[in-house]
Amino acid sequence: MGRDEDRSLSIRGLSYALLDRRKMKRQILASVDLDVRKGEFVSVVGPSGCGKSTLLNFIAHLLPIQAGEVDVLGEPVHAFNPKIGYVFQQHALLPWRTVIENTELGLEVRGDGREDRRAHCREVLAAMGLAGFEDHYPSEISGGMRQRVSLARTLVAAPEFILMDEPFGALDAQTKVLIQEVFINYWERNRRSVLFVTHDLAEAITLSDRVVVMSARPGRIIADHVIDLPRPRDCEGLRSDPKFLHYWELLWGALRDEATRAMQVAQ
Numbered sequence: 001m002g003r004d005e006d007r008s009l010s011i012r013g014l015s016y017a018l019l020d021r022r023k024m025k026r027q028i029l030a031s032v033d034l035d036v037r038k039g040e041f042v043s044v045v046g047p048s049g050c051g052k053s054t055l056l057n058f059i060a061h062l063l064p065i066q067a068g069e070v071d072v073l074g075e076p077v078h079a080f081n082p083k084i085g086y087v088f089q090q091h092a093l094l095p096w097r098t099v100i101e102n103t104e105l106g107l108e109v110r111g112d113g114r115e116d117r118r119a120h121c122r123e124v125l126a127a128m129g130l131a132g133f134e135d136h137y138p139s140e141i142s143g144g145m146r147q148r149v150s151l152a153r154t155l156v157a158a159p160e161f162i163l164m165d166e167p168f169g170a171l172d173a174q175t176k177v178l179i180q181e182v183f184i185n186y187w188e189r190n191r192r193s194v195l196f197v198t199h200d201l202a203e204a205i206t207l208s209d210r211v212v213v214m215s216a217r218p219g220r221i222i223a224d225h226v227i228d229l230p231r232p233r234d235c236e237g238l239r240s241d242p243k244f245l246h247y248w249e250l251l252w253g254a255l256r257d258e259a260t261r262a263m264q265v266a267q
């Protein structure tokens with residue numbers, strides 16, 4: 001990777017171990033190195049339990065670093081950083097706030113005026129297919145809709161670096177393609193740096209500039225592929241592109257043995 005100022009994320013030698021309930025040491029991450037350029041969309045794929053969510057939690061300063069270095073937007077991670085947005089694997093909406101009240105949370109904390117933030121939130125919620133649901137509570141909407149509210153809440157705050165942990169995992173196949181399109185459209189207009197975790201290789205290829213593959217636990221990066229497909233991306237059309245199949249085979253080749261290993265470890 002080029003000069004330091006071109007980087008929005010730089011991780012060097014990040015390792016992490018914890019003691020499980022039987023006080024046995026469990027290595028979760030093993031010397032992870034990873035860079036993301038400014039405005040680059042990078043996906044992380046890897047078997048279940050390999051440490052993907054853990055990796056994002058270090059970047060968001062939700063876990064204290066034991067070994068290694070993590071720099072985001074030119075600074076070592078040392079505190080909560082409002083320039084980082086995080087769409088969690090579980091939606092994490094506040095049950096006592098309505099859809100729009102959840103969406104405007106970050107803008108409210110930042111001190112934006114009520115009228116402005118409401119107008120902005122309505123716009124983003126409509127783009128997510130949630131017009132008409134602004135005044136519903138999280139318990140009154142489906143799981144997939146909650147996930148979209150969570151995405152809207154992150155996007156309205158326009159973070160410079162976006163962490164996304166399987167944000168579309170709970171969506172049915174049709175809604176997923178529609179939301180991927182809405183999201184990639186938004187991203188292609190704004191070009192924020194994104195680190196995106198997914199189980200879905202097709203999703204990773206469709207959205208990303210680069211896809212990295214993590215090994216079974218302890219997680220480390222075992223493959224790193226540039227996805228050279230034209231933008232703006234046509235999420236549905238792309239799947240019949242021979243290059244798409246080529247990337248899928250390449251990534252699955254790297255992932256297959258790790259997924260098998262992860263299942264054997266889990267038994």
Ligand SMILES: Nc1ncnc2c1ncn2[C@@H]1O[C@H](COP(=O)(O)OP(=O)(O)OP(=O)(O)O)[C@@H](O)[C@H]1O
Pocket residue numbers: 018019020021026028046047048049050051052053054055089217
């Ligand atoms: N408090 C804990 N005690 C023991 N093990 C833990 C604890 N927290 C996490 N782990 C282990 O850390 C590993 C990594 O967890 P993590 O949630 O980062 O995986 P992941 O790659 O995000 O998995 P998934 O794809 O299923 O979301 C797992 O093997 C998990 O069992």
Ligand SMILES: [Mg+2]
Pocket residue numbers: 052053054089165
């Ligand atoms: Mg996870």
